[in-house]
Amino acid sequence: MLSRIDYCNVVFAGLPATTLAPLRRVMNAAIRYVAGLRPRDHVSSAQRDLQWLPIEQRIVYKLCVMMHAVHIGTAPEYIHDLVTPLFHLGR
Numbered sequence: 001m002l003s004r005i006d007y008c009n010v011v012f013a014g015l016p017a018t019t020l021a022p023l024r025r026v027m028n029a030a031i032r033y034v035a036g037l038r039p040r041d042h043v044s045s046a047q048r049d050l051q052w053l054p055i056e057q058r059i060v061y062k063l064c065v066m067m068h069a070v071h072i073g074t075a076p077e078y079i080h081d082l083v084t085p086l087f088h089l090g091r
Helices: 001-007 017-035 043-051 055-073 079-089
Strands: none
Touching: 001 017, 001 055, 017 043, 017 055, 055 079
8 A cells, every 4th residue: 555655756745735635645544444443533643653654754755765876876877867967056
């Protein structure tokens, strides 16, 4: 389930919360299913217990991991080629 939520979610970086709301609803439904909660139960404590990051933090984490891979040279060539010119603008 989480791999489907995480797939290409980096494109949502910087978008308003209303755009992320459908992803958040899917994540909340997954938490309810895994934790055995009822539809009206709050998911915050179950999310913490499962150690699942909220959608916004998942996106930031994935971006950080991708930029780390670019920095150390393990990112795919096409990502490295997209990001590298941006690094040179500041130099």
